[in-house]
Amino acid sequence: MIWNEEFETLPREQLEILQLKRLKDLVERSYYRVKPYREKMDEAGIKPEHIKSLADLQKLPFTTKDFLRDNYPFGLFTVPLDQVVRVHASSGTTGKPTVVGYTKRDIETWAEVMARALACGGVHRGDVVHNAYGYGLFTGGLGAHYGAEKLGATVVPISGGQTKRQIMIMQDFRSTVLLATPSYALNIADTMADMGVDSSKLSLRVGIFGAEPWSDNMREEVEKKLGLKAIDIYGLSEIIGPGVSMECIEAQHGLHIFEDHFMPEIIDSDTGEVLPMGEEGELVFTTLTKQAFPLIRYRTKDITRLIAEPCVCGRTFVRMEKITGRTDDMLIIRGVNVFPTQVEHVLMGVEGVEPHYQIIVNREGSMDTMEVQVEVxxxxxSDEVKNLENLSKRIQAEIKDLIGSTCKITLVEPKTIQRSEGKAKRVIDNRNL
Amino acid sequence: MKVDQLAVFLENKSGRLAAITKALSDNSINIRALSVADTADFGILRLIVDDTDKATRVLKEGGFTVGKTDVIAVEVADKPGGLARVLSVLHEAGLNVEYMYAFVEKSAENAVLIFRFDDPDIAITILQNAGIRILTGQEVRSI
Incomplete structure (x- = not known):
């Protein structure tokens, strides 16, 4: 179902007229109301009146996470604090978190795009939505919550953790939709197996999984274990939270970006140059309608490419391919770029390998070494050493095909790799780069 | 004529073997025979116990990866040449031993050899035809 037929199927020319109008307004607001933005634009020699076409967007300077941190916590808000009705913050594993603010209208916009996203994934009124995204400063829980309510679904605001209880509730409430990070969905599936609860005892039909990159083989695994259709959702708190783009259940290929609110660009992450349609690079977003905390050309560090071809679902919005990885997740092992999702894809392709793994990177002398821990x-x-050694060798060979260098495979006891209740920690990089 | 053997995966870190034996001891399970295969990265503990089903349950509950395999227990006289004779029978028949371990019975007159073959049934026939005594699971458990 298309939630907002009028906007989601807008012909490209009309969409671009709307985008340009909104872009001009955004640049003006940001320039005149926020000093750091004004300084940045002045430095680049750009004035709001220079924005005459969508192509002029490229003249504007990028915004990075550092710029947000420098203006912590409220320095980039374009409205007085008495108009800000909510703040969220990123998990911020290093240093200060990134703080984002919302006006009343921003909260409505967010609920709108999130309702569109859920509808896009096949969720509708009458569904019981088990929302296992974390509630709190993290945008996942509340973002999904408001969208599901707007859609008219029944929301179970369970948040993360207490997995056994979650399973009981899903059974008893006959939840039809699961919202979670893919790694937490797997944790739920494994806990079900431990409890002897078969997926046929649940009523799940759709899983909306996001907030971390995951491979297509992982999708198959979760679909099989939970007996549902797994759909990818994308968002980041800086842009609005979940609901920036969403896979449609019809194609399950590429995520539609809600372009009337979020304008995408793909750039070369080294040179900052905008790449032609279809090429892979870093995803950059400009928020066209956000009031309290708008962003101009924000570098997401996520790697993907855009798909311009029309989609079977009828939405005219451009699609972005499933995120391959993040520029800061990307490991450079002896000069070769490796994403954890690539390793995951290999592991999931080996019959019997559990979707729990960890990559450990060390530097020995001047050599990078990569170790992949796999649960047995x-x-x-097998009771025979040679069988286990053959298994290690096979995984090693397949990873070597992928990255060109040999990694160490360590077999570990089951359940020793930490289980995720939110975002999984896949990589431990011990190098001091 | 086949004997149940348990195999347990051992991650290469200290205290794992102790954790397994403690789980067994807490549940009054007696180990009849044991061997550890070790590589640089991991180990495989192979055990014959007095109550296989209970031991399997206890170890699985303890979070260990457990597998069950059929092995063959052969009894030979505890004197020079006991093992050599059995191995030469196997060699002549072209049978490959995946692995083996041995222990001496309490009476000290006999020794027990535990063998793992790809195809235990063929091995049983060959050993019996050569007049070699094969112990039953019951006999091994009650040693």
């Missing part, structure tokens, strides 16, 4: 499930285990 009963299905993989």
């Amino acid at each position: 499930s009963e299905q993989l285990f």
Whole structure:
């Protein structure tokens, strides 16, 4: 179902007229109301009146996470604080978190795009939505919550953790939709297996999974284990939270960007140059309608490419391919770029390998070494050393095909790799780069 | 004629073997025979216990990866040449031993050899035809 037929199927020319109008307004607001933005634009020699076409967007300077941190916590808000009705903050693993603010209208916009996203993933009124995204400063829980309510679904605001209880509630409430990070969805599936609860005892039909990159093989695994259709959702708190783009259930290929609110660009992350349609690079967003905390050309560090071809679902919005990884997740092992999702894809392709893994990177002398820890499930285990050694060698060979260098495979006991209740920690990089 | 053997995956870190034996001891399970295969990165503990099903349950509950395999227990006289004779029978028949371990019975007159073959049934026939005594699971458990 298309939630907002009028906007989601807008012909490109009309969409661009709307985008340009909104872009001009955004640049003006940002320039005249926020000093750091004004300084940045002045430095680049750009005035709001220079924005005459959508192509002029490229003249504007990028915004980075550092710029947000420098103006912590409220320095980039374009409205007085008495108009800000909510703040959220990123998890911020290093240093200060990134703070984002919302006006009343921003909260409405967010609920709108999130309702569109859920509808895009096949969720509708009458669904019982088990929302296991974390509630709190993290945008996942509340963002999904407001969208699901706007859609008219029944929301179970369970948040993360207490997995056994979650399973009981899903059974008893006959939840039809699960919202979670993909790694937490797997944790739920494994806990179900431990409890002897088969997926047929649940009523799940759709899983809306996001907030971390995941591979297509991981999708198959979760779909099989939970007996549902797994749909990818994308968002980041800086842009609005979940609901920036969404895969449609019809194609399950590429995520439609809600372009009337968020304008995408793909750039070369080294040179900052805008790449032609279809080429892979870093995703950059400009928020066209956000009031309290708008962003101009924000570098997401996520790597993807755009798909311009029309989609079977009828939406005219451009699609972005499933995120391959993030520029800061990207490991450079002996000069080769490696994303954890690529390693995951190899592992999930080996029968019996559990979707729990960890990559450990060390530097020995001037050499980078990569170790992949894999849990030994009963299905993989053998009483004969040679069988286990062959398994290691096979995984090693497949990863070598992928990245060109040999990594160490360490077999570990089941359930020793930490289970995720939100975002999974896939990489431990011990190098001091 | 086959004997149940448990195999447990051992991650290469200290205290794992102790954790397994403690779980067994807490549940009054007695180990009849044991061997550890170790590589640089991991180990495989192989055990014959007095109550296989209970041991399997206890270890699985303890979070260990457990597998069950059929092995063959052969009894030979505890004197020079006991093992050599069995191995030469196997060699002549062209049977490959995946692995083996041995222990001496309490009476000290006999030794027990535990063998793992790809195809235990063929091995049983060959050993029996050569007049070698094969112990039953019951016999091994009650040693």
